[in-house]
Amino acid sequence: MTTPAVTQPPSPVTLSTLKRYKKNGEPFSCLTCYEASFAAAMQQAQIDTILIGDSLGMVVQGHGSTLPVTVADMVYHTQNVARANSHALILCDLPFLAYATLPDAIANSRAIMQAGAHVVKVEGGAELVPIVRILADNGVPTCVHLGLTPQSVNLFGGYKVQGKTDSAAAKLLEDCRAVVEAGAAILLLECVPATLAAQITAEFAVPVIGIGAGADCDGQVLVMHDMLGVYTRKPAKFVKDFLTDDSNLSGDIVGAFRAYHTAVKTRAFPTAEHSF
Numbered sequence: 001m002t003t004p005a006v007t008q009p010p011s012p013v014t015l016s017t018l019k020r021y022k023k024n025g026e027p028f029s030c031l032t033c034y035e036a037s038f039a040a041a042m043q044q045a046q047i048d049t050i051l052i053g054d055s056l057g058m059v060v061q062g063h064g065s066t067l068p069v070t071v072a073d074m075v076y077h078t079q080n081v082a083r084a085n086s087h088a089l090i091l092c093d094l095p096f097l098a099y100a101t102l103p104d105a106i107a108n109s110r111a112i113m114q115a116g117a118h119v120v121k122v123e124g125g126a127e128l129v130p131i132v133r134i135l136a137d138n139g140v141p142t143c144v145h146l147g148l149t150p151q152s153v154n155l156f157g158g159y160k161v162q163g164k165t166d167s168a169a170a171k172l173l174e175d176c177r178a179v180v181e182a183g184a185a186i187l188l189l190e191c192v193p194a195t196l197a198a199q200i201t202a203e204f205a206v207p208v209i210g211i212g213a214g215a216d217c218d219g220q221v222l223v224m225h226d227m228l229g230v231y232t233r234k235p236a237k238f239v240k241d242f243l244t245d246d247s248n249l250s251g252d253i254v255g256a257f258r259a260y261h262t263a264v265k266t267r268a269f270p271t272a273e274h275s276f
């Protein structure tokens, strides 16, 4: 008589897992996700971390920016993802102006963590120090998103690569130092030169996730719709379509997630073609 094979659910990824990956030089994968069926597919592909990004304002709701997204939207989508996930570490954005004051940052982080997030993501630099500190002191890990921060699109005057001049690069480094000293658990760098991202990744003990930030970051993230080739606008330079890529062995959506996960783990993605 043969014993039926028992499929063990993959063990949950925690901040300690990401720190171990960083120590061992093993990159980790992250994808945005906004609902249960795709979260289940990502779990099949063993994606390490999921971001419920406020990019949902653009790819799900059809807005021209992330600014119209509300805390209620983030809570709803986080609940949907969390129900189908027992593996990935879940990061969730605090949306536009949901952390402009400390009481707002605390109340809105509570709502998002109670919806099922493990880490709260905020956009900015050194000005976030009081928020990062009070959240860390109260058991809420933060991921600080630096570089191109889409909630500030109106300050930047468009979606542009950041940290290109010596002074801008020095300011970005100072911002990273300030938020890490305040207790940030993860840094996320968007659209920064690959050499600067590599320097930041080497300098700090916390995991650094990149999008358009080169191959040397500890983790990589893409917006799910982008990596499935579902574009509502011209894709950015850092995007790769894994659905139709030859590395997708099954040709389906789980296959695309697996191909992305493998490409990140083996540092086959991103290449110079996807970097600045």
Ligand code: KIV
Residues within 6 Å of the ligand: 032, 051, 052, 053, 054, 055, 056, 093, 145, 188, 190, 211, 221, 223
């Ligand atoms: O909202 C989002 O999806 C993001 C990623 C682009 C990093 O912040």
